[in-house]
Amino acid sequence: DVKVTQSSRYLVKRTGEKVFLECVQDMDHENMFWYRQDPGLGLRLIYFSYDVKMKEKGDIPEGYSVSREKKERFSLILESASTNQTSMYLCASSQPTTGDEKLFFGSGTQLSVL
Amino acid sequence: SQQGEEDPQALSIQEGENATMNCSYKTSINNLQWYRQNSGRGLVHLILIRSNEREKHSGRLRVTLDTSKKSSSLLITASRAADTASYFCATDDNNNDMRFGAGTRLTVKP
Numbered sequence: 001d002v003k004v005t006q007s008s009r010y011l012v013k014r015t016g017e018k019v020f021l022e023c024v025q026d027m028d029h030e031n032m033f034w035y036r037q038d039p040g041l042g043l044r045l046i047y048f049s050y051d052v053k054m055k056e057k058g059d060i061p062e063g064y065s066v067s068r069e070k071k072e073r074f075s076l077i078l079e080s081a082s083t084n085q086t087s088m089y090l091c092a093s094s095q096p097t098t099g100d101e102k103l104f105f106g107s108g109t110q111l112s113v114l
Numbered sequence: 115s116q117q118g119e120e121d122p123q124a125l126s127i128q129e130g131e132n133a134t135m136n137c138s139y140k141t142s143i144n145n146l147q148w149y150r151q152n153s154g155r156g157l158v159h160l161i162l163i164r165s166n167e168r169e170k171h172s173g174r175l176r177v178t179l180d181t182s183k184k185s186s187s188l189l190i191t192a193s194r195a196a197d198t199a200s201y202f203c204a205t206d207d208n209n210n211d212m213r214f215g216a217g218t219r220l221t222v223k224p
Binding site: 004033035040041042043044045048056058059088090092094101102103104105106107108110 | 145147149154155156157158159162202204206211212213214215216217
């Protein structure tokens, strides 16, 4: 089975800190995604990547950046954390196929910015 | 922007009853998928239906898709307490990204 591992289950940071959220997948998937999940808003796409060193903005990229130096690892970076970035962050990966692409998710990182 | 919108936002039923959740979306899609999320955890893929399909079954799950109305429904038959979770639809428009709705919170009472 595909495993998507997020480095931290819970994280507490202070306003202004630089925060790194790490995600690793073990199935050689091409695509990787970062979402944030907030009550009542569902999942919103922050960034995604379809290849090493490639990245695409999702719907809410402001205040975030990403890095994909290796195929298995996709990092989300909060350049200067703010309280409105307190959220559950979910990483996912998928292998693009014709009409059958499905996402495999990590367990999530609950980030609190104080 | 959000693509799918689930309805209802919350649903509470008794064990053994059927649960129906609906999803509406806005643009043309390649496929539509349903996911389940237990509280505070990641999402798990349940079922995928392609844009040229109208109905699909998997165990106690039945999914329908109406592309003319841009809507889908997920039916869980003979529900169990263990089905208690949030359910999300997601649409793939073949642009290498996937967008989710806000979800339906299902509670199945024993």
